[in-house]
Amino acid sequence: MTQASEFIVQSWVNTTESPTLQDLRGRVVLIKAFQMLCPSCVSLALPQAQEVHRTFSQDDVVVLGLHTVFEHHATQGSRAALEAFVHEYRFTFPVAIDAPSETGPIPRTMAAYEMQGTPTTILIDRSGKLRLHQFGLERDLALGARIASLLGEPATLAEQPATSLGAATGCKVQPPAS
Amino acid sequence: MTQASEFIVQSWVNTTESPTLQDLRGRVVLIKAFQMLCPSCVSLALPQAQEVHRTFSQDDVVVLGLHTVFEHHATQGSRAALEAFVHEYRFTFPVAIDAPSETGPIPRTMAAYEMQGTPTTILIDRSGKLRLHQFGLERDLALGARIASLLGEPATLAEQPATSLGAATGCKVQPPAS
Amino acid sequence: MTQASEFIVQSWVNTTESPTLQDLRGRVVLIKAFQMLCPSCVSLALPQAQEVHRTFSQDDVVVLGLHTVFEHHATQGSRAALEAFVHEYRFTFPVAIDAPSETGPIPRTMAAYEMQGTPTTILIDRSGKLRLHQFGLERDLALGARIASLLGEPATLAEQPATSLGAATGCKVQPPAS
Amino acid sequence: MTQASEFIVQSWVNTTESPTLQDLRGRVVLIKAFQMLCPSCVSLALPQAQEVHRTFSQDDVVVLGLHTVFEHHATQGSRAALEAFVHEYRFTFPVAIDAPSETGPIPRTMAAYEMQGTPTTILIDRSGKLRLHQFGLERDLALGARIASLLGEPATLAEQPATSLGAATGCKVQPPAS
Numbered sequence: 001m002t003q004a005s006e007f008i009v010q011s012w013v014n015t016t017e018s019p020t021l022q023d024l025r026g027r028v029v030l031i032k033a034f035q036m037l038c039p040s041c042v043s044l045a046l047p048q049a050q051e052v053h054r055t056f057s058q059d060d061v062v063v064l065g066l067h068t069v070f071e072h073h074a075t076q077g078s079r080a081a082l083e084a085f086v087h088e089y090r091f092t093f094p095v096a097i098d099a100p101s102e103t104g105p106i107p108r109t110m111a112a113y114e115m116q117g118t119p120t121t122i123l124i125d126r127s128g129k130l131r132l133h134q135f136g137l138e139r140d141l142a143l144g145a146r147i148a149s150l151l152g153e154p155a156t157l158a159e160q161p162a163t164s165l166g167a168a169t170g171c172k173v174q175p176p177a178s
Numbered sequence: 179m180t181q182a183s184e185f186i187v188q189s190w191v192n193t194t195e196s197p198t199l200q201d202l203r204g205r206v207v208l209i210k211a212f213q214m215l216c217p218s219c220v221s222l223a224l225p226q227a228q229e230v231h232r233t234f235s236q237d238d239v240v241v242l243g244l245h246t247v248f249e250h251h252a253t254q255g256s257r258a259a260l261e262a263f264v265h266e267y268r269f270t271f272p273v274a275i276d277a278p279s280e281t282g283p284i285p286r287t288m289a290a291y292e293m294q295g296t297p298t299t300i301l302i303d304r305s306g307k308l309r310l311h312q313f314g315l316e317r318d319l320a321l322g323a324r325i326a327s328l329l330g331e332p333a334t335l336a337e338q339p340a341t342s343l344g345a346a347t348g349c350k351v352q353p354p355a356s
Numbered sequence: 357m358t359q360a361s362e363f364i365v366q367s368w369v370n371t372t373e374s375p376t377l378q379d380l381r382g383r384v385v386l387i388k389a390f391q392m393l394c395p396s397c398v399s400l401a402l403p404q405a406q407e408v409h410r411t412f413s414q415d416d417v418v419v420l421g422l423h424t425v426f427e428h429h430a431t432q433g434s435r436a437a438l439e440a441f442v443h444e445y446r447f448t449f450p451v452a453i454d455a456p457s458e459t460g461p462i463p464r465t466m467a468a469y470e471m472q473g474t475p476t477t478i479l480i481d482r483s484g485k486l487r488l489h490q491f492g493l494e495r496d497l498a499l500g501a502r503i504a505s506l507l508g509e510p511a512t513l514a515e516q517p518a519t520s521l522g523a524a525t526g527c528k529v530q531p532p533a534s
Numbered sequence: 535m536t537q538a539s540e541f542i543v544q545s546w547v548n549t550t551e552s553p554t555l556q557d558l559r560g561r562v563v564l565i566k567a568f569q570m571l572c573p574s575c576v577s578l579a580l581p582q583a584q585e586v587h588r589t590f591s592q593d594d595v596v597v598l599g600l601h602t603v604f605e606h607h608a609t610q611g612s613r614a615a616l617e618a619f620v621h622e623y624r625f626t627f628p629v630a631i632d633a634p635s636e637t638g639p640i641p642r643t644m645a646a647y648e649m650q651g652t653p654t655t656i657l658i659d660r661s662g663k664l665r666l667h668q669f670g671l672e673r674d675l676a677l678g679a680r681i682a683s684l685l686g687e688p689a690t691l692a693e694q695p696a697t698s699l700g701a702a703t704g705c706k707v708q709p710p711a712s
Contacts, residue, residue: 037266043221048675055676072262081259084250088215141582142589144678151679152686226497233498319404320411322500323507330508393622399577428618437615440606444571 004029004122004130007066008099008108011079013086014065015094021128024062028150031122033066033098033110036076036085038118044137045119046091051140052147053093060151065095068110068118073100123147126155182207182300182308185244186277186286191261192243193272199306202240206328209300211244211276211288214254214263216296222315223297224269229318230325231271238329243273246288246296251278301325304333360385360478360486363422364455364464369439370421371450377484380418384506387478389422389454389466392432392441394474400493401475402447407496408503409449416507421451424466424474429456479503482511538563538656538664541600542633542642547617548599549628555662558596562684565656567600567632567644570610570619572652578671579653580625585674586681587627594685599629602644602652607634657681660689 006021021029032049034041046065053063065086069076076082079097086095098107113122116135123132123146131150138146184199199207210227212219224243231241243264247254254260257275264273276285291300294313301310301324309328316324362377377385388405390397402421409419421442425432432438435453442451454463469478472491479488479502487506494502540555555563566583568575580599587597599620603610610616613631620629632641647656650669657666657680665684672680 037262039267051673051675055673055679072266075256075259075262078253081253084215084253088250089217139585139589140674141585141678144675144680145589145682145685146678148679148682149686152683229495229497233495233501317407317411318496319407319500322497322502323411323504324500326501326504327508329501330505393618395623428622431612431615431618434609437609440571440609444606445573 001125001129001131003128004124005109005112007096008112010097010099013067013079013083013095013097014092017094019062019064019094021124024124025128026126026155027059028061028126028147029122029124030061030063030147031066031124032063033068033113033115033118033120033122035067035069035071035118036082037072040137041119042089045121046089048137048140048143049093050091052143055144056147056151061147063093065091065093066098066109067095068098068107068115068120069100070106070110070117073105123150125150125153127153179303179307179309181306182302183287183290185274186290188275188277189257191245191257191264191273191275192270195272197240197242197272199302202302203306204304204333205237206239206304206325207300207302208239208241208325209244209302210241211246211291211293211296211298211300213245213247213249213296214260215250218315219297220267223299224267226315226318226321227271228269230321233322234325234329239325241271243269243271244276244287245273246276246285246293246298247278248284248288248295251283301328303328303331305331357481357485357487359484360480361465361468363452364468365452366455367435367453369423369435369442369451369453370448373450375418375420375450377480380480381484382482382511383415384417384482384503385478385480386417386419386503387422387480388419389424389469389471389474389476389478391423391425391427391474392438393428396493397475398445401477402445404493404496404499405449406447408499411500412503412507417503419449421447421449422454422465423451424454424463424471424476425456426462426466426473429461479506481506481509483509535663535665537662538658539643539646541630542646544631544633545613547601547613547620547629547631548626551628553596553598553628555658558658559662560660560689561593562595562660562681563656563658564595564597564681565600565658566597567602567647567649567652567654567656569601569603569605569652570616571606574671575653576623579655580623582671582674582677583627584625586677589678590681590685595681597627599625599627600632600643601629602632602641602649602654603634604640604644604651607639657684659684659687661687 004021012018030049030052032045034045049063049065052061067082082097098109100107101111113133119137121132121134121138125131132146182199190196208227208230210223212223227241227243230239245260260275276287278285279289291311297315299310299312299316303309310324360377368374386405386408388401390401405419405421408417423438438453454465456463457467469489475493477488477490477494481487488502538555546552564583564586566579568579583597583599586595601616616631632643634641635645647667653671655666655668655672659665666680
């Protein structure tokens with residue numbers, strides 16, 4: 001099991017916060033990567049995400065959409081389009097806009113996870129480890145079981161070095177230039 | 179029964195032609211007014227239109243979409259957005275973009291028909307008369323029966339004056355300026 | 357087009373009458389052959405029959421079930437079992453019990469029509485002619501269109517001898533005994 | 535939490551064994567009480583049971599049907615009818631026939647559990663305790679989560695006295711009469 005890569009997000013819809021995986025440590029995180037013009041995302045994957053969102057307490061399970069636009073950028077790529085879409089479909093979980101790449105059509109989080117397309121389902125455990133990475137859809141019964149199974153696991157914080165927080169936010173001596 | 183109002187169209191997607199109701203006289207015409215961000219349009223009304231399109235011969239029944247954007251104009255209003263939507267959802271019938279109004283959010287054909295919203299179903303008989311104007315959806319069985327019933331009717335061309343075609347394409351003496 | 361074979365019926369459920377095809381001449385008749393233990397009959401074919409039953413006037417279209425038990429005779433074969441089934445599923449159209457054969461498992465109407473199994477859909481026009489004989493299911497839209505198309509046809513009564521009605525209900529001079 | 539009542543079973547279909555709750559201790563048990571003529575049992579509850587049966591290992595989760603006939607006894611009550619039903623619908627989990635009562639229409643396990651009707655869902659934990667008793671249906675996602683949550687619990691055997699097995703099968707010194 002590998003640690004899940006942090007999101008690289010342009011901005012958020014449906015939340016005034018900017019959650020990071022680091023912030024969500026201790027909870028199970030379900031991420032649905034989608035595009036608003038992907039039919040099976042709209043009819044199946046996002047309704048399933050909404051169902052997870054209403055079934056579990058947000059203290060236990062955090063559901064996040066991730067808008068990974070890799071085609072029709074001009075059409076799908078605007079924040080206003082996504083806001084209108086999320087509003088009309090009554091999706092109430094936070095949705096991140098994946099940061100565009102400067103070098104190609106695949107946005108940055110999508111590239112970091114090497115996703116094959118949309119919809120993609122990502123499950124991250126209480127300890128921040130990647131536990132499911134699946135192109136396409138899983139049946140509701142199995143997904144519910146998988147999430148509850150992760151909920152039953154304690155957050156193992158042992159592997160995280162004492163200075164991990166400092167690594168990002170603190171001061172660190174740089175190796176001397178040779 | 180009243181004669182159906184002619185479309186007022188900005189442009190067409192999925193066709194290189196610009197059909198008018200006048201051109202389609204003699205055939206039954208099904209029009210589905212929709213918005214690409216209207217959930218029941220996407221999941222129910224447009225698939226039903228596609229089903230009609232594949233069930234009947236186009237010599238008998240012409241299926242047309244009508245994109246009547248009356249909210250989220252910035253997002254839904256571009257031709258590129260509609261083209262991407264129609265492409266991703268594999269809708270193959272011609273789609274008209276309703277001409278925007280200069281005075282309000284309701285586009286012009288939608289206003290002329292006094293539609294209540296989307297989806298709206300319009301059925302026009304072989305003689306160009308409005309036979310169904312329905313906000314929302316009808317079940318497939320009843321819609322199939324309704325279309326076939328109209329197919330069974332002859333096109334009554336009597337009301338059409340002999341010069342009607344000429345009115346559009348011919349040469350006509352203008353009334354003298356007073 | 358051949359004349360549709362008359363039913364050979366053991367008894368009827370959901371009606372106190374014993375309709376014959378001859379009686380129904382002038383109307384379109386939809387027959388759904390089924391077995392109460394056939395899953396696609398229960399979940400798809402009979403609900404479609406009920407939908408036809410509620411969509412059209414019974415003056416125009418008569419919907420009949422035909423219980424063609426060709427397996428599990430001990431279980432499905434009783435009138436009481438069929439009555440309980442029809443009651444619990446709220447099917448309200450008349451259902452005929454196909455007359456059992458004395459020589460094999462296939463009941464007599466099913467054999468006369470050479471049905472391949474259940475569900476089978478039969479459509480008979482106003483003149484009593486067989487117009488559709490289909491193993492499996494048709495989509496609602498196409499079935500609605502097909503029925504309405506038959507409704508648009510006049511009943512051709514030419515083949516029916518002038519005395520046919522009298523044969524059943526009128527007074528007739530009997531040939532003298534020789 | 536109360537200990538779940540043992541089944542009172544007439545006979546079993548789809549198994550050559552006669553499992554008791556006592557035998558299944560250590561595993562999670564899902565019971566779907568149904569009648570073969572109950573439409574929502576047939577279309578929703580039993581397919582959900584089959585889905586649970588194929589999703590989890592039988593070492594972890596045991597799915598059992600319970601045919602609780604409380605109406606239409608003459609029709610639904612025969613073992614042959616149930617066998618034909620289970621065969622035609624391709625349900626592969628064991629099904630118990632609830633033992634008929636000698637005094638009324640409600641069979642004995644159904645009465646012991648005070649079920650309100652069919653379908654009823656019963657969940658029993660690894661320790662044999664009743665954890666869910668629900669008339670009607672739960673959505674797949676929540677049921678999957680509920681089962682997995684019970685799977686995460688150890689079987690607590692503490693409440694079971696050391697001689698419990700002996701109570702049934704062994705030899706025990708009787709207390710002397712005073």
